[in-house]
Amino acid sequence: MSTLKSNYIILKEHHLIIECHSGNLDLESYITFIKSMVLDPLFSTNMNYLIDLSHVVITASIDDITKYNAFSEENFKAERKRRVALVTNSPNQMVFATLFKNSNTQKLKEVEIFSTKERALAWLNNNIDKEEIFDILAHLQESYQNK
Secondary structure, three states: OOOOEEEEEEEHHHOEEEEEEEEEEOHHHHHHHHHHHOOOOOOOOOOEEEEEEEEEEEOOOHHHHHHHHHHHHHHOOOOOOEEEEEEOOOHHHHHHHHHHHHOOOOOOEEEEEEOOHHHHHHHHOOOOOHHHHHHHHHHHHHHHHOO
């Protein structure tokens, strides 16, 4: 069983947070990651998210989705509509992402699931240089693989 390895970058000029994860994704590990990310001075609750789940095995339960939604509602009040793009590539990831999307209770948070990063980026913002984002994702993946 491999532990969750996570990394992120905040692109303030694009109102975008890019998260990259590898290993086993469970509620406790993900909340620990989120708590450290919100300490970043560039963090804002009003940003869009690109969350790459394509390298994780999801070990969180359906109950954990409800717990995460409660945690998220309590800690992340957004003032404007924001988008969360989840990138998946396995049935395990797709099922979990669909349950997460369908259980979303935040009216200002729109969640969609994609099988490619290209489609996710197009949905998030057409003004983003896709090659730049792909380079960033590759760098984020390399950095946690080297930890």
